[in-house]
Amino acid sequence: MSDFREASSEVAPSGLREVSVEVPNVRWEDVGGLEPIKATLREAIAWPLSPPLLLVKIGMQPPRGILLYGPPGNGKTLLVKALASQSNLNFISVKGPELLSKYIGESEQGVRELFARARHAAPCIIFLDEVDALAPKRGLDGRSPVTDRVVSQLLTELDGVEALSDVWVIAATNRLDMIDDALLRPGRLDFHLEVTRPDRAARAAILQVHLRDKPVDQGVNRAALAELTEGLSAAEIRFVCDRAALNAIRRIFPAMGSEVVDVDTLRIEQRDFDDALSAQSGASEQRPRPQPALV
Numbered sequence: 001m002s003d004f005r006e007a008s009s010e011v012a013p014s015g016l017r018e019v020s021v022e023v024p025n026v027r028w029e030d031v032g033g034l035e036p037i038k039a040t041l042r043e044a045i046a047w048p049l050s051p052p053l054l055l056v057k058i059g060m061q062p063p064r065g066i067l068l069y070g071p072p073g074n075g076k077t078l079l080v081k082a083l084a085s086q087s088n089l090n091f092i093s094v095k096g097p098e099l100l101s102k103y104i105g106e107s108e109q110g111v112r113e114l115f116a117r118a119r120h121a122a123p124c125i126i127f128l129d130e131v132d133a134l135a136p137k138r139g140l141d142g143r144s145p146v147t148d149r150v151v152s153q154l155l156t157e158l159d160g161v162e163a164l165s166d167v168w169v170i171a172a173t174n175r176l177d178m179i180d181d182a183l184l185r186p187g188r189l190d191f192h193l194e195v196t197r198p199d200r201a202a203r204a205a206i207l208q209v210h211l212r213d214k215p216v217d218q219g220v221n222r223a224a225l226a227e228l229t230e231g232l233s234a235a236e237i238r239f240v241c242d243r244a245a246l247n248a249i250r251r252i253f254p255a256m257g258s259e260v261v262d263v264d265t266l267r268i269e270q271r272d273f274d275d276a277l278s279a280q281s282g283a284s285e286q287r288p289r290p291q292p293a294l295v
Helices: 004-012 035-049 055-059 076-087 106-119 144-160 198-212 222-228 232-257 270-286
Strands: 064-070 090-095 125-130 166-171 191-194
Touching: 035 064, 035 076, 035 191, 064 076, 076 090, 076 125, 076 166, 090 106, 106 125, 106 144, 106 166, 198 222, 198 232, 232 270
Parallel strands: 064 166, 064 191, 090 125, 125 166
Antiparallel strands: none
């Protein structure tokens, strides 16, 4: 199996050469927290692939698509990469705006080609990031005839004019309220999974992921860090860990030019995390506040 995965990382199927192709190297343990969502994703992919075709035997159709929604920076993309990697599936990643074109017919053609390549590369996951840009809700200001046609083409593909055998569509959005209702109906994006900001247990798990390969001083109170990072996204917690490591390097770097420094003694101390948390707090205060949704 390791030989197969090494070979597959070097040679992509020919049907994927003109789109964003990735053989993710992400394990489930690289995703801190989100255990219920991980379990649902495993079931959605593993059950249809498992012999003796359990869903067919029980008379149940496997899900055609999954929607991950929630605030940015909390692991939606990482979840899908782990799912593809751990399920040995090809992975096509496309951001919604990348499929939109000002030329008549090109956007719909892009959607058709995307699904055709995924069928050719099956078993395969199509990951549609920022799907709200591709399929905005009808009636919203700024919605164009282009997006109307794109939504129609997406529905055609999901409704199975051509079979989506061993192809899974996973979409992600920060704005569930902006997506066309037709795309959210059963039989299309069947599962709607909310990826929220991490709770305390999830924050502790995320800290463990990002500190496992770092030389952290034994005096660092990790339980307190999980409390102090309340309200932060997974991406912001990673920033705190990386910034703390940078702070530790800064402490010894001036001495490296004037004396011999044993880098093996370098440790990330509590003060490094305190400074990193202050830096993150300042960045959060400067970030523009999100505007309320127009309804």
